[in-house]
Amino acid sequence: MALEKLKKNAKVSQEGIDILITHDSPRDFEEKGFGMPEINDFLMLHKPLFHFYGHTNTAFHLQYFDNNVTQTCKIAELTWGKCTVLPEGCLVLIDWLNMFDNKIEVINDDWLKEYTRSGWEYL
Numbered sequence: 001m002a003l004e005k006l007k008k009n010a011k012v013s014q015e016g017i018d019i020l021i022t023h024d025s026p027r028d029f030e031e032k033g034f035g036m037p038e039i040n041d042f043l044m045l046h047k048p049l050f051h052f053y054g055h056t057n058t059a060f061h062l063q064y065f066d067n068n069v070t071q072t073c074k075i076a077e078l079t080w081g082k083c084t085v086l087p088e089g090c091l092v093l094i095d096w097l098n099m100f101d102n103k104i105e106v107i108n109d110d111w112l113k114e115y116t117r118s119g120w121e122y123l
Contacts, residue, residue: 017048018099023055026065029072030056043070049099052092060089062104073104080117 026043027035034056043051047069060076076089091107 017046018050019094020046020048020051020070022051022053025053025056025074026051026072029065030058030074040066043067043072049102050094050104059087060092060106071104084116084118085113086115 020039020042022036022039024039025035026039027037029035029040039051039053043065044067047067049070051065051070051072052075053072054075054077056074057077058074060074062071062073064070065072073092074089075092076087078086078090080086088108089106091112093105093107094102095105096102
């Protein structure tokens with residue numbers, strides 16, 4: 001498993017990780033019994049500044065993980081579902097100057113609304 005390999009990587013242990021991107025969420029983070037406990041272990045051990053994930057079919061949200069360091073960001077699925085436009089929070093931008101000066105911005109500009117279920121392939 002990739003997370004197990006990262007745990008054993010000497011460079012990761014020495015230099016740390018700023019951003020972790022996974023498909024799944026930490027265990028019990030979204031709901032009880034859902035997610036991967038290996039992600040919880042990794043976040044507690046390495047304390048990256050940001051963790052991004054998807055997969056849960058829930059809306060965008062940003063909150064701190066239990067280690068009080070990592071901002072965990074659920075990115076909305078890039079799907080239309082019952083709507084004709086993409087959901088808010090399906091596109092985020094990391095404005096990264098350095099590990100002390102950074103922010104996450106949700107892109108919800110008007111041009112994104114042009115990508116509709118029936119017309120996205122023509123843009």
